[in-house]
Amino acid sequence: MELTSEEKATLNGEHGDTLQTAYRILVATGEATNAEKLIPITWAHLSGVNYNTIGDAGEQFLRELSKDARVKVKATVNPMGIDFDHISEFNHIDDEFIKKQASIRDSYIRMGVEPTFSCTPYDIFDLPEKNTQVSFAESNAAIFANSLGGLKTNKESAFSALASAITGKSPYSDLRKDDISTPMTIRMKMDNPSELDFGMLGFFAGKVGDTSVNISGVSQPNRRSCKALCGGMGTSGTCAKFQFVDTEDTTSEKVDFGKEEMNEVFDELNTAEKGDIITLGSPQLGLEELSDLSKMLKGKSFEKRCMIFCSRAVQEQARALDYINEIERAGGEILSDCCTCLTPLIDTNETDAITTNSIKGAYYLKNSTGVDVNLKSLAKIIEDETK
């Protein structure tokens, strides 16, 4: 990779340790993806915020780094493990977790990030103009940005996005370029798919696709389904972009996603016939989804605990529009700054299985939290679990 003389000097430590570290990461990821140069980016979205995922080493690293490092471009951050406003209601969470999570939160804020604590930055901010180069580490957000937002990013790592935030640069490679080879086409064969079906389609596509896939046989999915597709795809592989196509080109490889393929994904992730509690939100719910949910819950109440995750910014808007009132009246528990994935708010001593409509949530509940999962679409959850 070609570096400018200024970039070389920074890599050699002439502008301090922090920038040297950031450039070391950019050079390694640049070499890894055969980039020829570094280019400016305007927005970095960082992962590595939940103490459950980054641990003591991560907490210490960020505490040290934040003494000196400041973000150079707009930077937003992923969810934490907990919602500090509600932490007193969760007695099973120990003080050590709360202390370390607070330290991580404070380190990011010290570096100058916007305290979004959300995996759905695209639901909070207006997106910049088409083809803007960004650097998103959260996989569902990277896929959304590339596929539905018209932006350009690779599926960044926690450190590559952090290095981009501090330097304002990213290696110019892969999905950042225009010349992408013809990707595989996934043919959607299921009629009237729910958001759960879209999540499974995404999970399947992520497994079989490489960097980018075409999807045919899909017409105008709503935002809930689009987000489910992005979440599922980001969980299972390295694929970071899809495009809906009307007509299939003749040259690309074709793979069908029908009943058989869907059942296979379902059987891999669905391990229980019913859940002790319900979680909604991974990705965190947006305003439109909360509006839908409040309408679906009119005159009904949840028969069991239902945790609903949305970003704080979206929660505030939804409160002003009275959506939250209706959801809370129905017994829904609104939580912000965290999400189904890897939250310790789910007490595994008291919970054997969880009902959710999220494929991404299901994967992490099963493999990281260590509980069983009961998969249902939102419509089916409302039908079965409310009265």
Add this chain to the structure above:
Amino acid sequence: MSKIIVQGTAQGTVLKTSSPINFLGAVDKKTGTIRDQKYDIFEKSIKDTILVFPHGIGSSVGAYTIYSLKSNNSAPVAMICTKADLTVASGCALANIPMIVVSNDEFNSIQDGNKITVDTKSANVFN
């Protein structure tokens, strides 16, 4: 032809797997033990090995797992892949773990359990 992603020198015993590795989900960041049964190196430790695997997959936070392994003295001394992904490359860069990318033929030539040297300054890179 080998490609250098992170520079350095290391000697160790090869631990080789044909599975792509999801560091966040599959590796215990304190001990370096593989804890996902789906891997052919299940229950083996990657600590102090030269870890030879195709590439990383899954969560972007896996980079922190690599850094944590190093901080806990449980990291491999070097990594050899056939494809470099951003998570493994950036994790190794921050943790100062030498990392190289090799061709499929070179990958096939590396035997599990052999003692080898990785030296990104030498002409052979590994032998």
